[in-house]
Amino acid sequence: MVxxxxxxxxxxxxxxxxxxxxxxxxCIDSNPYFRDFVCWFLSDVGCEVAAAxxxxxxxxxxxxxxxxxxxxVVADWLPxxxxxxxxxxxxxxxxxxxxxxxxxxxxxxxxxxxxxLGASSILITPVGYCELMRILEPVIATSSASRDxxxxxxxxxxxxxxxx
Numbered sequence: 001m002v003x004x005x006x007x008x009x010x011x012x013x014x015x016x017x018x019x020x021x022x023x024x025x026x027c028i029d030s031n032p033y034f035r036d037f038v039c040w041f042l043s044d045v046g047c048e049v050a051a052a053x054x055x056x057x058x059x060x061x062x063x064x065x066x067x068x069x070x071x072x073v074v075a076d077w078l079p080x081x082x083x084x085x086x087x088x089x090x091x092x093x094x095x096x097x098x099x100x101x102x103x104x105x106x107x108x109x110x111x112x113x114x115x116x117l118g119a120s121s122i123l124i125t126p127v128g129y130c131e132l133m134r135i136l137e138p139v140i141a142t143s144s145a146s147r148d149x150x151x152x153x154x155x156x157x158x159x160x161x162x163x164x
Contacts, residue, residue, distance in 0.1 A: 099118060
């Protein structure tokens with residue numbers, strides 16, 4: 001007997017993994033432990049991940065291809081600039097992707113400034129797995145139709161024939 005609920009669950013996880021694996025995320029944080037955690041977790045769930053320790057390093061990579069990332073995870077404080085300055089520069093070079101700002105604390109005025117500059121999420125650190133998945137959800141929902149239509153034949157081959 002075929003367990004329809006199990007098949008449905010396998011298909012839903014396959015679809016979620018396919019959609020997550022098409023996401024390109026750039027983590028910009030001077031704290032190597034936090035940066036490594038974010039990169040490890042997001043790559044483990046299937047994202048393509050890049051990282052930088054400074055705003056200048058990040059901007060040089062983003063300027064090369066402003067549409068190269070679906071989501072930026074940006075620290076409020078970086079050694080060479082603050083997050084506000086980085087977001088202002090990103091907007092001036094027409095970066096149109098989503099931005100999540102991380103900080104240990106923010107005043108209401110700082111939150112308002114980040115939101116006015118287009119930050120789609122503000123995460124108060126420490127950040128865990130659930131918060132990282134939460135910031136991915138809107139990115140996945142708004143990803144382009146062309147990437148959503150990627151060939152998933154490799155996933156189909158991993159399923160039993162009755163589940164395809």
